[in-house]
Amino acid sequence: MSKPYVVGIDIGGTNTVFGIVDARGVVIASSSIKTRKHSTVEAYIDELNTELNKLMEANDAVGKIYGIGIGAPNANYYTGVIEQGVNLPWPTPIPLAQLVQEKTGIPVAVTNDANAAAIGEMTYGAARGLKDFIMITLGTGVGSGIVINGQLVYGHDGFAGELGHVIVRRNNGRLCNCGRRGCLETYCSATGVAQSAREFLEARPGEPSLLRNIPIEEITSKDVYDAAIAGDKIAKDIFEFTGEILGEALADFTVFSAPQAFILFGGLAKSGDMLMKPLLNAMEKNMLGIWKGKVKVLPSELKEADAAVLGASALGWEAKPQVPTASAVPVTPTPVAPQLPQN
Amino acid sequence: MSKPYVVGIDIGGTNTVFGIVDARGVVIASSSIKTRKHSTVEAYIDELNTELNKLMEANDAVGKIYGIGIGAPNANYYTGVIEQGVNLPWPTPIPLAQLVQEKTGIPVAVTNDANAAAIGEMTYGAARGLKDFIMITLGTGVGSGIVINGQLVYGHDGFAGELGHVIVRRNNGRLCNCGRRGCLETYCSATGVAQSAREFLEARPGEPSLLRNIPIEEITSKDVYDAAIAGDKIAKDIFEFTGEILGEALADFTVFSAPQAFILFGGLAKSGDMLMKPLLNAMEKNMLGIWKGKVKVLPSELKEADAAVLGASALGWEAKPQVPTASAVPVTPTPVAPQLPQN
Numbered sequence: 001m002s003k004p005y006v007v008g009i010d011i012g013g014t015n016t017v018f019g020i021v022d023a024r025g026v027v028i029a030s031s032s033i034k035t036r037k038h039s040t041v042e043a044y045i046d047e048l049n050t051e052l053n054k055l056m057e058a059n060d061a062v063g064k065i066y067g068i069g070i071g072a073p074n075a076n077y078y079t080g081v082i083e084q085g086v087n088l089p090w091p092t093p094i095p096l097a098q099l100v101q102e103k104t105g106i107p108v109a110v111t112n113d114a115n116a117a118a119i120g121e122m123t124y125g126a127a128r129g130l131k132d133f134i135m136i137t138l139g140t141g142v143g144s145g146i147v148i149n150g151q152l153v154y155g156h157d158g159f160a161g162e163l164g165h166v167i168v169r170r171n172n173g174r175l176c177n178c179g180r181r182g183c184l185e186t187y188c189s190a191t192g193v194a195q196s197a198r199e200f201l202e203a204r205p206g207e208p209s210l211l212r213n214i215p216i217e218e219i220t221s222k223d224v225y226d227a228a229i230a231g232d233k234i235a236k237d238i239f240e241f242t243g244e245i246l247g248e249a250l251a252d253f254t255v256f257s258a259p260q261a262f263i264l265f266g267g268l269a270k271s272g273d274m275l276m277k278p279l280l281n282a283m284e285k286n287m288l289g290i291w292k293g294k295v296k297v298l299p300s301e302l303k304e305a306d307a308a309v310l311g312a313s314a315l316g317w318e319a320k321p322q323v324p325t326a327s328a329v330p331v332t333p334t335p336v337a338p339q340l341p342q343n
Numbered sequence: 344m345s346k347p348y349v350v351g352i353d354i355g356g357t358n359t360v361f362g363i364v365d366a367r368g369v370v371i372a373s374s375s376i377k378t379r380k381h382s383t384v385e386a387y388i389d390e391l392n393t394e395l396n397k398l399m400e401a402n403d404a405v406g407k408i409y410g411i412g413i414g415a416p417n418a419n420y421y422t423g424v425i426e427q428g429v430n431l432p433w434p435t436p437i438p439l440a441q442l443v444q445e446k447t448g449i450p451v452a453v454t455n456d457a458n459a460a461a462i463g464e465m466t467y468g469a470a471r472g473l474k475d476f477i478m479i480t481l482g483t484g485v486g487s488g489i490v491i492n493g494q495l496v497y498g499h500d501g502f503a504g505e506l507g508h509v510i511v512r513r514n515n516g517r518l519c520n521c522g523r524r525g526c527l528e529t530y531c532s533a534t535g536v537a538q539s540a541r542e543f544l545e546a547r548p549g550e551p552s553l554l555r556n557i558p559i560e561e562i563t564s565k566d567v568y569d570a571a572i573a574g575d576k577i578a579k580d581i582f583e584f585t586g587e588i589l590g591e592a593l594a595d596f597t598v599f600s601a602p603q604a605f606i607l608f609g610g611l612a613k614s615g616d617m618l619m620k621p622l623l624n625a626m627e628k629n630m631l632g633i634w635k636g637k638v639k640v641l642p643s644e645l646k647e648a649d650a651a652v653l654g655a656s657a658l659g660w661e662a663k664p665q666v667p668t669a670s671a672v673p674v675t676p677t678p679v680a681p682q683l684p685q686n
Contacts (some may be wrong), residue, residue: 258498
């Protein structure tokens with residue numbers, strides 16, 4: 001194979017991590033830059049290109065990159081554009097695929113971070129061999145990537161799979177960053193768990209808890225996990241509450257696409273039985289009869305450090321340069337700049 | 344085209360309607376038999392075959408049927424089997440595709456009634472040209488057929504798209520036939536509207552209503568519609584209530600597959616503004632920002648009388664006989680019985 005590698009780039013609000021990955025999903029080398037260092041997206045992409053070139057040169061990968069896959073918040077697979085409403089320091093929309101492709105000369109495919117994770121899991125992780133599954137990412141928010149019949153669901157406009165914004169509490173629901181109330185991610189994200197801690201501590205004033213040793217506004221989901229592991233009743237109840245809401249939601253999601261499994265990814269997904277027990281109980285209790293006992297809930301099998309890069313890189317194999325049609329082939333062949341169909 | 348027709352069969356709890364349909368979706372001829380007349384499914388299929396043959400002979404269609412498509416409750420596209428829990432007078436599971444194929448000698452494809460409606464709408468109706476839409480059937484229950492990227496979603500096991508069983512009222516929800524509480528279909532089906540009438544009349548005892556002229560257990564959704572059209576306040580409030588719940592649900596469904604449109608089918612879908620106004624208001628109010636004002640809700644464009652047969656018939660074009668592979672072709676050609684890959 002003349003181009004045996006792909007590059008995966010994960011653009012987060014703080015760091016941008018990128019790596020060179022081979023066809024078996026081995027991360028050959030990786031590096032990172034600070035996302036927020038540059039005031040313009042062009043300057044940011046300049047640095048990204050410079051650092052990526054260094055990495056390719058150091059690993060004998062120059063000219064051997066088949067494509068670049070990028071996972072970024074609100075990035076649209078169809079258009080290659082990062083749309084509005086994201087935690088990035090530059091004005092949107094950002095024509096990300098086009099900018100990176102012009103700078104690097106390598107075909108680029110982009111999608112949002114949760115979809116990238118789903119592709120990574122399907123290619124290298126817990127979803128290998130599964131044709132119908134739903135990836136749920138439990139991070140600062142709740143994201144999802146839906147795979148049906150082996151295909152990622154992008155929907156009409158490229159934004160499908162926003163399961164973190166299904167409304168799970170229609171009355172008196174928590175205010176979401178999206179402006180509505182009661183979204184799943186206000187309860188089942190890391191932020192949601194921290195919010196639950198504040199609510200539980202205030203609602204049960206007489207009850208002692210390890211969490212009361214922490215200033216209430218500074219409590220994180222990790223603090224709640226540590227307290228629960230130490231046997232703290234309020235902390236354990238918070239995980240019960242979180243798992244129950246997520247389990248109810250997964251039962252509802254099942255009627256849509258009848259998946260073989262849900263794959264959970266992110267910090268909270270590593271909470272073990274603390275989260276999984278109430279989650280599975282609630283899911284089974286709320287499951288429509290025909291699916292009772294049939295849908296698996298699996299933790300991600302991607303190594304945390306590599307996951308974001310691996311997920312994005314798997315998309316790189318889809319970033320195929322356009323083949324010119326017969327009538328478009330020039331008489332004297334000249335180099336054809338690789339192009340994404342969607343750009 | 345040597346086989347220019349398909350046959351569509353819609354198996355309902357009371358009647359089985361079937362018809363011969365050409366490639367443009369014209370119902371050439373149709374007929375029906377009583378579903379419940381026979382104590383065994385074999386006797387039922389005998390009569391169906393006899394009557395279908397009469398119809399084919401009368402319309403010069405013998406030997407010209409490409410395939411038979413059947414829509415039936417809980418019928419599984421992958422296996423061709425009607426599974427448990429249906430309102431039919433025979434024991435389940437019923438290997439429907441196999442039985443009809445053996446009897447008629449014509450390839451058969453089956454799916455559930457809501458999926459058949461979605462295929463019909465995509466082939467001949469309001470969803471022509473749409474690649475991403477969700478069909479919602481508002482009948483005795485609430486069914487759905489989900490189309491993503493031009494493909495009907497069957498899911499892992501063939502049962503995907505049971506959106507009538509998304510739980511929309513988690514506390515004190517109405518008891519559903521599925522055994523759980525709060526399913527969408529307990530509110531937004533014809534049965535659900537009749538139930539709402541009983542609840543509203545009991546909850547507002549002092550208020551006059553045209554609906555009080557009808558014995559409370561006999562009120563139908565049609566009665567509620569007629570009363571609402573006549574200006575009855577309680578009846579209009581029932582449609583507000585129904586439309587609001589359905590609108591909230593459609594907003595939630597949008598985050599899953601980002602459809603271009605929802606297509607509403609069935610008696611309730613013909614209630615016009617009475618249902619559509621509160622539905623659209625609630626849908627837009629509950630819609631995640633990126634889809635506000637972008638998702639259409641359209642009534643079915645299939646003629647009521649033909650809809651079930653047309654929908655099922657469109658599936659007939661998918662019922663392709665298996666082509667034997669080179670090594671399997673006998674030296675002396677003998678007739679090959681048409682077979683469905685899934686049987």
